[in-house]
Amino acid sequence: MQTPPPDTAHRPPLDAEQLRRGLAESDHADFFSRVDVVESTGSTNADLIAAAATSDDHRVLIAEAQEAGRGRHARTWVSPPRAQIALSMLVRLPGIDPAALGWLPLLTGVAAVDALRATAGVDAVLKWPNDVLIGGRKVAGILAEVAEGGDAPAVVVGVGVNVSLTEAELPVPHAISLALAGAAQTDRTLVAQSLLIEFARRFTAWRDASWATGELADAYRERCATLGMDVRAELPGGQIRTGVATGVDASGRLLIGNYAVSAGDVTHLRADY
Structure with a gap:
């Protein structure tokens, strides 16, 4: 039996209980009512879009592996199991002007950059509209899709972060992973927790400002390379x-x-x- 290379031999599962505990101890403990982690699914975005028909809460779905993950323009998003963070968030935006919904994926990009800088210690920046880069190479992508159902507008935002992929495992040459970038932290549980907390903080501030985009736009421009x-x-x-x-x-x-x-x-x- 062939031995896996050293950097792929040990990819521990995401610790769902630690993740939920970290969220519960944050300043936005009540933002997400449900956080599920599954071993495999077709697409976390597709699963939450389906859930929006019967759910009015904010929830998170993370998959250790996706069989039909996708990015912008229906491009496929693939990764070895447990080598990346593949998560989706279902959120409601009551009272928002539909014209402002396009700011949600940009807000997610800001949250992702701040989480990776703070937790992984990498110099992450944004490429318009919401790709996250390290050294000019893509480490994370974001896909937002409107969902049907409920009284308030619902959007599912998917985030994929390359964590432990090797050069040989990268989907395209211009991609990178946190490990390849020399990140100080590659624990997927901690990175996912940081991302979710930062998203909740940014989303809450935006909602409390009645969906005004001035402060959000300033934050986005500061991080957009x-x-x-x-x-x-x-x-x-x-x-x-x-x-x-x-x-x-x-x-x-x-x-x-x-x-x-x-x-x-x-x-x-x-x-x-």
Whole structure:
């Protein structure tokens, strides 16, 4: 029987009880009413979208492995079991203007950056709209999907963080994992706990501000490495836009010169941060 390489031989399961205990002891203990950890599922996002039809609470689902994980534009998101954090959060946003819902994945990106900086000790930044980078390489991705059911708007936000993947296991060459980045902490339970607490803190502040985006937008811009960069944006319909990313507007759109990009794949043409 072949022996696994040393860095993949021991990937412990996520400690669900420790995770719940850490959340219960935080300042936002009541934010998530339910946190479930499963060994495997098709897609944590799909599972919570289905749950939204009968649930009005905020809940979390984490899978040790996903068989049909997906990212933006229906791209697949794959990883060896227990090598990443694959979690989804179902949240309700009562009274929000539907036009402001697009800020939720950006808020999640801010929370992810802050959690990884604080807990893993890495220099994480954002690439518009919500990819998390370390040294110009993607360590985490975010996918938000509107769910049906309930009196208040519901959104499921999925987050995938590469934790212990080796170079050979990375899905694409421009990806990276916390382990490869030399993170001070790669305990998935602690990283997931930090991410959930930071998300709850950011979400609560946004909700308490009646969904105003001023403070959130400032926090996002401070963490967004895309701003000031030469970029190439591939827009829906095949259009290409290049130029300097000059800002993020009040709707969360990326400004390339005076042109506002609301959706598309953005490439940094210079990575000197």
